[in-house]
Amino acid sequence: MSSLTPAVTPDWAYEREHWRRGYFRVAGVDEAGRGAWAGPVTVAAVILPGLTTEYPFRDSKQLSAAQRETFAAEVRRVALAWAVEHAWPDEIDRLNILGATHAAALRALARLDPPPQALVTDYLKLRTTLPLSAPPKADALSYSVAAASLLAKTERDAVMCGLDLQHPGYGFAAHKGYGAPAHRAALQELGVSPVHRRSFAPIRRLTERGEGGLWPVNPPEG
Incomplete structure (x- = not known):
C-alpha cells in the first residue's frame, strides 16, 4: 500500500452488532458528491460476505485514484450484492441535497438482491424499517461502508469525466x-x-x- 493508506483500519464492529441479532445481510451505504456545485450526488450500497473475512477496503477519500479503482473492482467481485444510484441536479434542486441523497440511497437499497436485513451508513439517518447504525466517519471504520464509499466515489468520478466531455x-x-x-x-x-x-x-x-x-x-x- 502507498503512503496514502490511512492509519485507521476498518473492521466489522458495527456489522457485528447486527449479526448478534440475527441480521447477517448488512448493507453498507455511502455517498459521494454532496458538497459539489455540479453533477449528481452518488450513493452506493454494498453487502459484503462478512464474519471473519478481512478486506483491503478503506475510506475512498484516503486513497489514490489508482487504489480506488483497484479496490472498487474488488468490491464488485466479492460483494453479495451492490448497487449505485445517482440523484441529478434537478432532483437535488427539487428535494434539497439531503432529501436527494436519501432518495438515491433508498433506490440503491431497493436494487440489492438479496435484500439487506440491516444497514450501516456514514451518518446518513435514513427513514427505513430496517435496523440502522449511522455512526459518523463510518467509511473509515466499517468494511461495508468503506466498500460503498469506493463504489460511490469511482462511479461519480467517471460520471464527472463524461460531463467534462459534454460540457467542456x-x-x-x-x-x-x-x-x-x-x-x-x-x-x-x-x-x-x-x-x-x-x-x-x-x-x-x-x-x-x-x-x-x-x-x-x-x-x-x-
Missing part, C-alpha cells in the same frame, strides 16, 4: 464539480451549465444577480 471548459474531470478556483473562473467565463445545482447558494446567488456575466436562470426573451 468547466474542468469537471479535474475538480469533479466542487468549488475550486478553476471552477469559479469557468463559471465567470461560461455561465451556468445544465448540470449545475441552481439551488446551491454560490450558483443561486450568481444566477439570480447575473454577476460576472453569468447567464440568468430565466434569460429575458427578445
Whole structure:
C-alpha cells in the first residue's frame, strides 16, 4: 500500500452488532458528491460476505485514484450484492441535497438482491424499517461502508469525466464539480451549465444577480 493508506483500519464492529441479532445481510451505504456545485450526488450500497473475512477496503477519500479503482473492482467481485444510484441536479434542486441523497440511497437499497436485513451508513439517518447504525466517519471504520464509499466515489468520478466531455471548459474531470478556483473562473467565463445545482447558494446567488456575466436562470426573451 502507498503512503496514502490511512492509519485507521476498518473492521466489522458495527456489522457485528447486527449479526448478534440475527441480521447477517448488512448493507453498507455511502455517498459521494454532496458538497459539489455540479453533477449528481452518488450513493452506493454494498453487502459484503462478512464474519471473519478481512478486506483491503478503506475510506475512498484516503486513497489514490489508482487504489480506488483497484479496490472498487474488488468490491464488485466479492460483494453479495451492490448497487449505485445517482440523484441529478434537478432532483437535488427539487428535494434539497439531503432529501436527494436519501432518495438515491433508498433506490440503491431497493436494487440489492438479496435484500439487506440491516444497514450501516456514514451518518446518513435514513427513514427505513430496517435496523440502522449511522455512526459518523463510518467509511473509515466499517468494511461495508468503506466498500460503498469506493463504489460511490469511482462511479461519480467517471460520471464527472463524461460531463467534462459534454460540457467542456468547466474542468469537471479535474475538480469533479466542487468549488475550486478553476471552477469559479469557468463559471465567470461560461455561465451556468445544465448540470449545475441552481439551488446551491454560490450558483443561486450568481444566477439570480447575473454577476460576472453569468447567464440568468430565466434569460429575458427578445
